[in-house]
Amino acid sequence: MVTDAEELSKLDAQTSRLLSEAIDLMIRRQDAPDNPVTLQTIANWRARSDAHDRIWQRVAEAHGLSGIALGQSDKSRIMSRRNVILGGVTALGAGALSSWAVPEMRLRMGADHLTTTAELLPIELPDGSAMILGPDSAVAISSTRDMREIRLLRGMGWFEITKDVDRPFYLDMGNGNFARMAGATFEISRDAGMLNLAVAQNSVELTGGSGHVVEAGHWVRVDQRSSLFEEGERDPSFAGAWKNGVIVAEAEPMEALVARISRWIPGRVIVAAPSIAHTRISGVFDVSDPLRALEAAVRPTNAQVRRVPGFLTVISSA
Template identity: 30%
Template structure:
């Protein structure tokens, strides 16, 4: 009888500690997730002077009379002083209509890429692989230490440039009226990578859109898509590529090959 009682006494503490250990492990995992996944978003939120949520756009009148149209899930930091006007695009996309000021140039910084207004309206977008700038009217000068020679020539109306973080530069020219078209809720793309198109649509979708085919990611796309109906837009993208889109849950869309 004594041996049985001793055996029972040694089991009880172990069984009581297990839930506690599991709870501590879960808390540690949650904390690690917050640091790795949420910390960048928290840092942006703390720095931003203006921001938008998923599927929200916003028109902001800056102190000098210039206007910034902030895209969905985007954030900017504004710093004006006596010598220059500076806006940092922390995430997402913004379209600027700049009030001319010969004394204080207007800079938009996105990572290591600096766009200087020369009297214009233009669009700047941060992509996972770099930065895109497109000009609606006027001209801008784009500079970056990672691609200085390729950016020597200013951009004028209709010009666009993609600067990858690797230093690769792509330039082109389209109809100027396509620039900033997302402000009306319609996304017009011409020969863009599907991953970039899905990234843009994804900022209007309350969930996650995943492309599970590496072959699809390398394809390019031309079309017009309704950002107010992101699920329909993803289905239209998939159809145009001969692929399929499946809504696995209300918060998850998967694009895959047929």
């Protein structure tokens, strides 16, 4: 019997496969833009399903190509597979380091909604539910007649899920971690390999092994590398406080808290002192001034925050 978690994992694998096929077809078109066989092959591939066509459109958009341009000759743009990926990432405003570019390209191609630094994005879901996507975050949305699903590809979100016992809502939180509910209000974040979930109303069931039910006024934290599980109680009103510019931390590993605050800071934030990364930090941090919030978060470790020209922030030992 195929479990819900296995079914959702198949959907993620399918997206990766379709993206790879679309990139290969893009390369074939660039090598032979006037070849009728290539153009027909692309047309047939796109017509196979809505998912095929959606992935193709995203690959095309990454290169600034409209539907008309894809039917025109462009012999000047001959690309290798590597250039297709890196060129698309550059067009999307991302860096050009290949070790970072390939997963970033895949994330952008698979996401339905993306946010940038310090951006909060309200989203109305197809079933009438609502969410707020946090800064530097990404989600993919899909629904069937029997199931509602969102994949949190990166970052954080606030969810207000409409109750429907006949169509449960599934949240794929990555690394085999899933949540299921008929309806609930909660926040979720993925930061430096740490998964945090806090419930404000109703309850959320964790699937994929633990079967743990998180009730309103409770939080759980899962280390996605070691599967270490922690839980506790907290005033439900603190859930999603970041929507109002405040981050609440309770005995949280510093590297995870730094990663969350960093979503409000332009550029990259690096913890250059691994010895302090796992120090537990508690407190309330005002991200209306994110650099001051970052300094306050690392102060218990006596670490220093240095802003380097070129959008880089380094946290190092004093």
